[in-house]
Amino acid sequence: MTVRQSIVLNGDLGSGKSTVSIELSRRLGLRRISVGDLYREMAQQRQMTALQLNLHAELDQAVDGYVDQLQQDIANSGEQLIVDSRLAWHFFSSALKVHMITEPTEAARRVLARPSGPAESYTSIEEARTKLRERSESERGRFILRYGVDKAKLRNYDLICDSTRASAMEVVDYVIAAFTGALGAEILRDSPPLLLLDPGRVFPTQGIENLRGSWESDFAEQVQQAGQAALEPLSIGYTGEHFFVVDGHRRLSAALRSGFTLIPARLTAEVDEPVVAGLSAVDFFRTEVELSTLYDWEAAHGIRLPIPAHVLHRADTVLASEAGVTP
Numbered sequence: 001m002t003v004r005q006s007i008v009l010n011g012d013l014g015s016g017k018s019t020v021s022i023e024l025s026r027r028l029g030l031r032r033i034s035v036g037d038l039y040r041e042m043a044q045q046r047q048m049t050a051l052q053l054n055l056h057a058e059l060d061q062a063v064d065g066y067v068d069q070l071q072q073d074i075a076n077s078g079e080q081l082i083v084d085s086r087l088a089w090h091f092f093s094s095a096l097k098v099h100m101i102t103e104p105t106e107a108a109r110r111v112l113a114r115p116s117g118p119a120e121s122y123t124s125i126e127e128a129r130t131k132l133r134e135r136s137e138s139e140r141g142r143f144i145l146r147y148g149v150d151k152a153k154l155r156n157y158d159l160i161c162d163s164t165r166a167s168a169m170e171v172v173d174y175v176i177a178a179f180t181g182a183l184g185a186e187i188l189r190d191s192p193p194l195l196l197l198d199p200g201r202v203f204p205t206q207g208i209e210n211l212r213g214s215w216e217s218d219f220a221e222q223v224q225q226a227g228q229a230a231l232e233p234l235s236i237g238y239t240g241e242h243f244f245v246v247d248g249h250r251r252l253s254a255a256l257r258s259g260f261t262l263i264p265a266r267l268t269a270e271v272d273e274p275v276v277a278g279l280s281a282v283d284f285f286r287t288e289v290e291l292s293t294l295y296d297w298e299a300a301h302g303i304r305l306p307i308p309a310h311v312l313h314r315a316d317t318v319l320a321s322e323a324g325v326t327p
Helices: 016-027 035-045 052-058 061-076 104-113 125-147 168-179 185-190 210-214 218-225 250-256 283-289 291-300 309-322
Strands: 007-011 030-036 081-084 097-102 158-162 193-195 234-238 243-247 263-270 274-276
Touching: 007 016, 007 193, 016 030, 016 097, 016 168, 035 061, 052 243, 061 081, 061 309, 097 168, 097 193, 104 125, 158 168, 168 193, 210 250, 210 291, 218 250, 234 283, 243 250, 243 263, 243 283, 250 263, 250 291, 263 274, 263 283, 274 283
Parallel strands: 007 081, 007 097, 030 081, 097 158, 158 193, 234 263
Antiparallel strands: 193 263, 234 243
16 A cells, blocks of 8 residues: 655635645644745735736746745655645655645635735635636646646546535545545555545436435435445546536435535546547536436435536527527
């Protein structure tokens, strides 16, 4: 089994990585380093917002060069650490690499609610959501250009944690379990990442009528009693924006009905990787996810899922056709 020397966490603003990293440091007794704090200090010293510093860094390599050297020195030190950084996963070879995600509006709400300094402030959730997306895309583009790595690619990491509804303490428990080998050891060893997803954000690719028997069975009760950590991992596809079920609808349904905030899963295919019959994750999602599928799933489980762009386009096309209008 791989011996993990450190835990490095990344994730966009509002994902909870700072709170989780602080608690991990306290629980495990390891020193915490936050590159984000350093970056915000640099922005304030230059009287810039974090987004402005990101954009400036695209033109001035000295900004990234300073931070890069710092992270490389930290990684080479051999000290066991908790590192809160958007790029530490690229520099630390033997660390447990944790990627924090959350629903964009929830991330914006969190960022808007916390005290802000002169380098980073927003007047509304929509503005925060827009600026956070711009900052993330700026970083992503810079990392691809400078390092040839894509921070959005899930296979760069060992553990993906969705903090949309899960508390920071829940996430910390899961990270420690993975770090100590008590959770997902086989997936982490053979086919990372291990996904810990909010079941309310996973899309079905199968009609609800195929699951009706689950309502009359004891399966959901058995799942609830066993707990979310004991749930057999689902097989999940990822489009680069949405997670969807490849195998495990019955388990996902039971998790939703049991009120779980996180469920374990393995990544079957990501973006252009094949799912089945040569269909990529993106194409499979577009083929299998329809408006009626979503509405039925939402009604059965009392949740709301965002309507994907291809579903909206398909619905608009049908309406236009019925109205005799060329879309």
